[in-house]
Amino acid sequence: MSDPISQGLGALLLLCGFGLLACRRPEPRWPDPMIALYRIEAVILAAAAFWQGHLQGDAALVLVGCITLAGKAVLLPRLLRRIARRLEPMPPAPALSAGLSVLFGLGLLGLAILLLPPGSRAGLLSPLTVLLLGLLLIATRRDLKSQTIGFLSMENGLMLAAVTLPGLPLVAVLAVASLLLATALPVALVLFGLPNDRTAFETIGGPDA
């Protein structure tokens, strides 16, 4: 569970979580940094699943890796980009500056260390912190895209925990269910129409409502 490679993958996922927090305006060279970071997260997650499958000799985990790669690294970003295009006029509206949100993120890292019992810290620190960082992202952004990605990143943290905990039954089923859940949100947004005014998960609000 706490072998160097899975720990390293966890650390990379954590870095992506912090990167999502620090994302601000898009660059001409890198038009959609948040979706790109989400894609990187998905690839890391798939790698973690493959590695655990290799370690435990479990075909289900390899399957999970394949599902993750196909669903989260290819399908979901495409869906997200489509939504993002429809949301074009709405700029990301952060409630906190990048530096402050990363500092808060560090505080959440401390909280995660505090919450975990000493024995399981090495393995579970990254997943739990990624989960908390996703929550922070949802809480501190006011635009729909960031919040959706925050939700998806949170779900990635959960998946990482499920994958790295050895001997969890039905992990493949879990993965599929979680992927469905993750897909449901953007699909619902696309199908049932986007509110084209400035509304996110909150029905009222926004920077100058």
Next chain:
Amino acid sequence: MTLLVGLPGQGMHLGIDPLSGLFLCLLAPLVLACAIVGPSRSVAFWVFVLGTAAAVLAADAFTLILGFGLMSAAAWFLALHGGWRAMLLVAAALFCGFCLVGAMYLPPSYAAFLLLLLGVGAMSCLALVRFQPPPDGLPAPVAALLSGGILTVSLYVLIRYVFVVFGAVGAAWWGGVLLAAGAAAMLFGAARAVLQTEIEALLAGAAVAQLGSIAAALGIALWAKAMGNPALATLAVQAALLGGVGQALFTPLLWLGAGAVREATGTTSLDWLGGLMRGMPKLGLLMLFGASGIAALPLGPGFPALFLLLHAVIAGAAGGGLWAALGFGVLLAALGFAVALLQAAALRLIGIGFLGRPRSLRAAAAEEADRRTLIGIGFLAALCLPLALLPGLLLAALRPVVALLVPGAPALPLPYAPLPIAVLMLAVAGAAWFGLQRYGARGEREAPAWNGGFGKPPIWLPFGDPQTQPSGSGFAAPVRAVLGWFAMPHAAPSKRAALSIPAPRRMLRWRARLHRAAEGHRLALAFGVFVVALLALRLGQGN
């Protein structure tokens, strides 16, 4: 030693031990330098000196209070003499006196410790904020004596009470409080130093940062002492003492130098100075040396203290549990940031104020400071040399003080030897110089600066257009932009505008703003509640 005057039946007690001896040795050069630079015939000047000596030599609380009384009365008189608003001074002095008297007569406990901390902090702030930029004519040597004397004495009182008087009852969290206060002061002072335009304000910020680093070192020592780690406590106390020595030597040096600049040019605003290195080269070199102390660069007088402090933090992280190590990691990052800010401030002081082109005619016409000033400042600089080049010897001389503060202190060799490094650098630079003289083209040609091809400025602008060179505020602008909310901009005029609105409407506006904020941050609020609940659950659960 007991004097007959004093409290009825008891008299006054004076005593000298290594700690008070050290602080007397630190006060002496300050007084001497200030007396050389600006000989004062005022009685109050010498009463102040007497007060500092009484406070440092005091062996009972009454004598200490008497020393404080003499100091504040003399300071009040001197400041009044300079035509000051003295009420604030009196109020602040009363506050400090109240805190300190309370701390001294309470039984040694955490309440006394906190009162002491408040009093000492208020005293240092008083010294730095009220004495430093002397806008209405307090002469620089007097201001330097007042600030330096008060800072040295307050540092002495802090060390004396926390380590000697309360030595037996100190708890680990006292160290944590002192450490946090020191780190905050360091960040705050360094940020001020890098953003201020007046040299005096810049130096005051740097002095706050320096005091903060001393307080942080003392906090580590206190923590380590309470945790039963004398090696770490020794390291930290050494850092604090070397920091105190540096604070007492190169900070007054810079203050006196700033006074000389004000005398020569009529201003200390970096936006109006520039090019002083050509008009006043000797003062410029002395200021460069002092600035290397602020920047804590190797071979400068500020580096040994910083070196020991950083080593103490690293040793603390290596020796403690998980949370202590994490805390020391955060502290290390904060220290690194503050040190980088201080380096930027020192570079700005020298690069904008003393190098470059003059930004005003008075800066262009500045003449070298008079001999007395140069001798006084040079005296302080000469005393800095052993600190800068032979810190190991100095630490050996400070052993009795360390042994007094940390009983059972082990002898730690200093793994930093500036002398070989200095010799090495001199050798390399000398070899390069000789090689270039021997094999390179000889001599040099003087020409107008290239300036990206703009060539020589027109005749009616003898130093070029002042607008084309970076100003003090321009140099700091990128730092201000990056520091953001931490930079603490000046009070915005909009505040005054808001106050001019009638009260009921203001209330309404506030209510609306609060409402809007709550709406926008509803999720954030929920998240905050969630985090606090998690924290409370975890802490309530215990281990």
Next chain:
Amino acid sequence: MLGLALGLLATILHAALMFAGAPLLVGAAEKLRARLLGRRGAAVMQPYRTLLKLIAKVPVVPDNASELYQVWPFVCPAAIAAAALLTPGFCFGMAGAGQSDFITFIGLLGIGRAATVLAGLETGFGFGGAGAGRAVLFSLFGEAALLLVVLTLALLGHGVTLDGIGMGLRRGHSGAPISLGLALLAVLAVALAENGRAPADDPAGRQELAMVQNALPLEYSGRFLALFEYAAMLRLAVWLSLIGALFLPFGMADAGMVLTWPLGLLSWLIKLAGFAGALVLFEIFVGRVRIFQVPAVLAGATLLGFLAVVFLLVSRGLGA
């Protein structure tokens, strides 16, 4: 006695190679970069020729410069040379090993930077001043990251001297390789910014408005400019050697054992060549970021350093 003499000999060899080879490193990197970009590029020995040409020219001194104008060009390379003598290159246990404290090392590089910045402010013209302001801005965040890396390495290698850390890590470490990797990333970011390389600055850039490191000695010429250029080359060699000695301490020789020297020299050469190649590749594929994003990159390095500390402590399983 013999050990001391060997240590001294190793130091002299190290200094000779470092001082003589630093321009070669830059020349080789430039050549590789030109080749990868499809140009033929200048000869590998070009930096030597440039330096010799500069030395042979009579320098032009601005008429409004102070007396210290001619001092900064000597301070900067002297400080970096002192740092170079403390950095382990091909072997551990050189004569300066006891003094090679990491914090002293950082301070010496700081002296070099301060001398360069003051040189940029010397004549008080716009480009040097703008470059100085930017260089100072970049230096704000690097220091914290570097100190956190020192903490990580000190915890992993049980030492605070460059030599001690390197030897401790060569013996093998008990902690997480993750922390080492994160610390390496942090050091790389700081090293790139300090050397004026890709994401922070463009070493080949000659456009005044965008220059940072190159804008500082803009008013210098002749032998003074040669000293600054040489200092920059030496600094790159010092940083690459440092990263090699701390993070890849394999094959490093011991000063006391002469028979291990050839292997040490060979591995040093290979490491430097590899780093230079990686640097060039990185610079080709990653462009500069905007000036106000460089502090964000370096703050990211601080975050990496902090994560390195956290992962190290957590994986050690220290109690709460």
